[in-house]
Amino acid sequence: MKYSTSKEIEKEVQSRVREGWQYVRKRKHGRLVSPTGGFVTVPCTPSDRRALRNFRRDVERVLHGQAKRHAG
DSSP states (O other): OOOOSSHHHHHHHHHHHHTTOEEEEOSSSEEEEOTTSBEEEEOSSOOSTTHHHHHHHHHHHHHTTOSOBOOO
16 A cells, blocks of 8 residues: 655655554545554645654654544
């Protein structure tokens, strides 16, 4: 399954999926759901040069319990 057109984000998502996270495809973006219930939006076609940095920051927030929990 292809998660993102960005090679770096693709590798990050693949790594998280191997760790037990779940990938859920929405309309334009996917959602990476942690085993604890937090989630991160995956930029499928990032055009922003900061997309990888922002994605990694969001994953760290979920890992440290600072993100919103998955509702449902």
